[in-house]
Amino acid sequence: MLILFLQTVTDKVSQGIADIFARLYEEFMPKVYQYISYRIVDSNVVEDITSTVFEKALTNINKYDSDKASFSTWIFSIARNTLIDHYRLSTKEKTRQMNMVSLGLDNDSGCPEEELIRNEEIKTLKSCISQLSSQEQEIISLKFGGEMTNRQIAKILGLSETNVGVIIYRTVRKLRDKFKDAER
Amino acid sequence: MTGQSDKDKQFSVILDDLLAGKQVIPPVGDEDLRTTLAFALKMASLQCPPSPEFAAKLQARLSQELMAQEAGKKAKPGFTWFKNLLLDQPVLRAVAVFLVIGLVSLGMWRAGIFGLINTPPGTVLPTGTPAITVAPTTSPSATITPARTPLLTVTGTTTRPSYNPGEVVQIGVTLKNNTNNALLLEQYPPILSVMREQTRQPVYTFAIARKNISISRGEAVSYWWTWDQRDEQGKLVPPGDYYVELEDIDFTGQAVKLEFLNPVHVYINSLTGASIEKSLFLNQSVTDSGFTVTLQRLEMSGGGFWVYSSILPAPDNHLDGQTGLNATANYSLDGSWVKDTGISYRQYSDIGMNYVWFVPEPITGTGNLTFTVTSIGKWTGNWQFNIPLKG
Numbered sequence: 001m002l003i004l005f006l007q008t009v010t011d012k013v014s015q016g017i018a019d020i021f022a023r024l025y026e027e028f029m030p031k032v033y034q035y036i037s038y039r040i041v042d043s044n045v046v047e048d049i050t051s052t053v054f055e056k057a058l059t060n061i062n063k064y065d066s067d068k069a070s071f072s073t074w075i076f077s078i079a080r081n082t083l084i085d086h087y088r089l090s091t092k093e094k095t096r097q098m099n100m101v102s103l104g105l106d107n108d109s110g111c112p113e114e115e116l117i118r119n120e121e122i123k124t125l126k127s128c129i130s131q132l133s134s135q136e137q138e139i140i141s142l143k144f145g146g147e148m149t150n151r152q153i154a155k156i157l158g159l160s161e162t163n164v165g166v167i168i169y170r171t172v173r174k175l176r177d178k179f180k181d182a183e184r
Numbered sequence: 185m186t187g188q189s190d191k192d193k194q195f196s197v198i199l200d201d202l203l204a205g206k207q208v209i210p211p212v213g214d215e216d217l218r219t220t221l222a223f224a225l226k227m228a229s230l231q232c233p234p235s236p237e238f239a240a241k242l243q244a245r246l247s248q249e250l251m252a253q254e255a256g257k258k259a260k261p262g263f264t265w266f267k268n269l270l271l272d273q274p275v276l277r278a279v280a281v282f283l284v285i286g287l288v289s290l291g292m293w294r295a296g297i298f299g300l301i302n303t304p305p306g307t308v309l310p311t312g313t314p315a316i317t318v319a320p321t322t323s324p325s326a327t328i329t330p331a332r333t334p335l336l337t338v339t340g341t342t343t344r345p346s347y348n349p350g351e352v353v354q355i356g357v358t359l360k361n362n363t364n365n366a367l368l369l370e371q372y373p374p375i376l377s378v379m380r381e382q383t384r385q386p387v388y389t390f391a392i393a394r395k396n397i398s399i400s401r402g403e404a405v406s407y408w409w410t411w412d413q414r415d416e417q418g419k420l421v422p423p424g425d426y427y428v429e430l431e432d433i434d435f436t437g438q439a440v441k442l443e444f445l446n447p448v449h450v451y452i453n454s455l456t457g458a459s460i461e462k463s464l465f466l467n468q469s470v471t472d473s474g475f476t477v478t479l480q481r482l483e484m485s486g487g488g489f490w491v492y493s494s495i496l497p498a499p500d501n502h503l504d505g506q507t508g509l510n511a512t513a514n515y516s517l518d519g520s521w522v523k524d525t526g527i528s529y530r531q532y533s534d535i536g537m538n539y540v541w542f543v544p545e546p547i548t549g550t551g552n553l554t555f556t557v558t559s560i561g562k563w564t565g566n567w568q569f570n571i572p573l574k575g
Contacts, residue, residue, distance in 0.1 A: 029243075034232065050234070058246055118230065162192075
């Protein structure tokens, strides 16, 4: 009887975990994906890394302690570490360079003109971002890709909130100028 | 330096407001700050969101892994399973500790130990006091007979635990070969039926082209079905609990039963609990402010009505899509008072947005419904539709 009771309880707990994970996935997967896409230009690799991040999160979901960190901080820490592992393992420099074939951007002449212009701008922006320092790329990715506040970014990177604000402002100015030069 | 530092702060505050979709008055007099903010907004608009296919497939795979994880914990026999359960669930651990303390205390009381402890020193016990014995506790043997491994492990999942009425449901099924040989499956994928829990009867059966396939030893194959929540007559099914069943699949001339490792349910949420009584297919389009709104159909019930639409193209600023891009609308029946619509929900597609409004007011009469979309995110317009209601 006790074992049956406990099995019923664990069934309900399992269903609860599944529901919670589904909701967290819906909220954070696009942000994690976009964060990684600021750092990696190959869309296939972006998908692979995003998958790895969530597989790791799933494996360790029972160890997540909300008292220690918010879920966004936790999942983005996993994302950062996974990216670092990827860079460490990747011996091919071309994964850092623009690979037009695998960008996943449609250059079909059948696309509306607006779509073509947008795709070109995305390529130019990613090219400019790749010229930034590692820290600048990281902060820009977390801000615009991960949609994080300066405070959250500061907590992840171990910087002060003020410092993060300064770096974002200066980096965006730098990107603005690079982008303008690239478009000429 | 102070001036520079103030500019950093001003930029951060304004940027956060802009990214949150708030209306911001651009700074006057500081061209550098203004152009930097404008570029930041441009950067935010050039994001590359994940494709819906990737998002759905990854979610399905993670759901399967989660189910397998949970099933793996339950399958471990006897003490190992129990030990893992206690390690994973601190509340259960605490309950188990109290139970153990309670059982031990009960045993001690039954054995009279508490009485002996309370005996004053120097008391002479009568001879023949029985030795203290504790009745051995025997736990029921929890033998779990391992099930015979089937030829195929069948797992299934949906992309979400529940769906709103009218939303597309994606159902994924994976068959894994547990044998040491390749398996030739005839007529793959298997026939899948969506069953209504209340009646245990099928509401829809997928009839798709099938072929023979071979699955290598240890290999798994997956297939996805897309269900639009309609039954065999094309009518939207009522909200409630549904599950899926597979027909037997032929393996080298023999029928192999396909049973899911865990049941696969599709829960359709109820907005009003009412079932659809009447549907009108509309296909009316209006273009304004660069957007084309197409009303696709009107579903009516005793609890209210639903208006299904598509909006093309997708609004460029998908930032709002993360927090809630609203398309507001109002309606009027037979020229009466104009009222705002109520609950609405949206779903992004590759090229646009599917939008559904629900109005908790039943439509009576057979005159005319005027439905007007008044804004799409920050864009205003007049997308007005006149819908004749036939009796």
